[in-house]
Structures are given as C-alpha cells and as structure tokens.
Amino acid sequence: xxxxxxxxxxxxxxxxxxxxxxxxxxxxxxxxxxxxxxxxxxxxxxxxxxxxxxxxxxxxxxxxxxxxxxxxxxxxxxxxxxxxxxxxxxxxxxxxxxxxxxxxxxxxxxxxxxxxxxxxxxxxxxxxxxxxxxxxxxxxxxxxxxxxxxxxxxxxxxxxxxxxxxxxxxxxxxxxxxxxxxxxxxxxxxxxxxxxxxxxxxxxxxxxxxxxxxxxxxxxxxxxxxxxxxxxxxxxxxxxxxxxxxxxxxxxxxxxxxxxxxxxxxxxxxxxxxxxxxxxxxxxxxxxxx
Numbered sequence: 115x116x117x118x119x120x121x122x123x124x125x126x127x128x129x130x131x132x133x134x135x136x137x138x139x140x141x142x143x144x145x146x147x148x149x150x151x152x153x154x155x156x157x158x159x160x161x162x163x164x165x166x167x168x169x170x171x172x173x174x175x176x177x178x179x180x181x182x183x184x185x186x187x188x189x190x191x192x193x194x195x196x197x198x199x200x201x202x203x204x205x206x207x208x209x210x211x212x213x214x215x216x217x218x219x220x221x222x223x224x225x226x227x228x229x230x231x232x233x234x235x236x237x238x239x240x241x242x243x244x245x246x247x248x249x250x251x252x253x254x255x256x257x258x259x260x261x262x263x264x265x266x267x268x269x270x271x272x273x274x275x276x277x278x279x280x281x282x283x284x285x286x287x288x289x290x291x292x293x294x295x296x297x298x299x300x301x302x303x304x305x306x307x308x309x310x311x312x313x314x315x316x317x318x319x320x321x322x323x324x325x326x327x328x329x330x331x332x333x334x335x336x337x338x339x340x341x342x343x344x345x346x347x348x349x350x351x352x353x354x355x356x357x358x359x360x361x362x363x364x365x366x367x368x369x370x371x372x373x374x375x376x377x378x379x380x381x382x383x384x385x386x387x388x389x390x391x392x393x394x395x396x397x398x399x400x401x402x403x404x
Contacts, residue, residue: 154264161261166239177225185317186217192310224277230264230268234264235335245343270375273373274374277373289394291311337369344361
C-alpha cells in the first residue's frame with residue numbers, strides 16, 4: 115500500500131501541474147512567437163481550395179467529443195478504483211469536477227492541432243488531385259507552399275510546447291499504469307484493477323499514436339506532390355524547367371515536423387519512445403522482483 119501511495123502521489127502532482135501549466139505556456143508561446151496564430155490561420159485560409167473549404171465540420175466535432183469523453187471517463191474509472199481501494203477515505207466530489215476541467219483544459223489544444231493538420235492535409239490532397247498540367251501547378255504552387263510552411267510552423271513552434279509536454283506526460287502515465295498493473299495483477303490478482311489500468315495505458319498510448327499519425331499523414335501528403343508532378347506530361351522546354359525548379363524547391367524545402375526542434379513526429383520516434391518505456395519497465399520490474 116505505501117508503494118501505491120508513493121507512486122500515486124508523485125503522478126498526481128506531476129499530472130496536475132502539467133495540466134495547469136501546459137495551456138498557459140502554449141498561450142505565452144503564441145503571444146511571443148514571431149508568427150502569431152492568426153497569421154498562420156490566415157495562411158491556411160489563403161491556401162485552402164474551394165473543395166477543401168467546403169468540407170463539413172460535423173465529423174471533426176464527433177471526433178473531438180469522442181476523444182474528450184473517453185479521456186474523462188477512463189480517468190474517472192482510475193480515480194474511482196483508487197477511492198474504492200482506500201474505502202473512499204479521501205473522496206471529494208470536487209476532485210471529479212477537476213478531472214473533467216483538467217482533461218478539457220489539456221486536450222483541447224491537442225484537438226486544435228490535429229484539426230489544423232488534418233485540414234492542411236485535406237487541402238494538399240485536393241491540390242494533388244487537381245495537378246494534371248504544368249499550368250495548374252503554376253496556379254496552385256503558392257497555395258501549396260503556404261500550407262507547407264503553416265504545417266511545419268504549427269508542429270515546430272505554435273504547438274511545440276504542448277506536444278512535448280503531452281509526450282512526456284504520456285510516457286510517465288504509461289509507466290505509472292504498468293506499475294499499477296504489476297501491483298494489482300502480480301501481487302493482488304485484482305481483475306477489476308487490471309482491466310481499468312490496462313485500458314488507461316492503452317488509451318494513453320493510442321492518444322499519443324493519434325497525434326503522431328495525424329502529423330505523419332500530413333507530411334506524406336505534402337511529399338506525394340513530388341510524385342504527382344513527375345507524372346505530368348511535359349510538352350515544352352518551359353514546362354520541363356518549371357517541373358525541374360519545383361523538384362529542386364521541394365528538395366530543399368523544410369518538411370520536418372519537430373516540436374521545439376527536439377524530435378520528429380514520425381513512427382520512428384514512436385518506436386524509440388516505446389523501446390524506452392519497455393526497457394525502463396523491464397529494468398524496474400527486475401529490480402522489484404530481485
């Protein structure tokens with residue numbers, strides 16, 4: 115029991131401060147950034163095609179509500195299990211209200227990020243679908259470049275602090291939930307505890323995967339433009355020079371989605387994070403068993 119109390123106390127304090135300080139830090143970054151969020155949104159708006167702009171928002175609203183409800187309910191379950199284990203000695207209804215506020219407070223910026231990245235991906239996909247001649251590339255190349263710059267800036271600077279704090283907090287949460295699985299599974303054989311903490315660990319991992327997946331899909335759509343241009347039929351030397359210039363431009367363009375220039379948002383980074391978590395857990399569990 116003291117072991118659980120120690121881990122729970124540390125994780126609770128870390129979680130509360132992360133939830134409280136992450137959005138204000140993001141707002142400060144927005145305020146003192148060289149390019150305010152309003153300018154980035156203006157770039158995205160100018161780069162949007164008519165088809166992409168007409169995309170309904172209802173699917174994203176459902177997507178956001180689903181993630182927020184799952185986040186709140188899953189954390190409610192973990193807190194309820196803790197209170198059951200302590201016979202509700204430390205229970206207050208205010209804590210459950212704070213859980214809801216903290217989850218909305220911390221998850222909404224991430225949902226904003228996924229929405230903007232998916233919007234950019236949709237606009238780029240529409241542009242790629244329209245590129246059948248060099249003349250059309252001349253029409254859309256300015257929009258394409260605006261969208262590319264906006265995507266890189268959103269990932270690196272605008273939401274960089276939010277993403278880094280989220281990744282660090284998620285790693286700590288997964289480690290915490292696996293320790294709880296060890297405590298309830300290996301020591302107590304508690305099926306309810308095993309189920310709840312396993313669901314919490316899987317949800318934390320899936321939410322991290324979703325944020326990285328959205329960034330990766332946006333980048334893949336940007337890189338796909340080069341392949342589309344290579345398939346365009348060239349009839350004149352001027353067209354050949356235009357395509358060659360576009361290829362050189364894309365070769366030197368910035369496609370790195372690196373929050374705060376720390377790590378790139380791709381599956382390789384996700385595998386590195388998973389390897390780090392597994393190695394740390396194996397070491398800690400071996401230490402506990404020895």
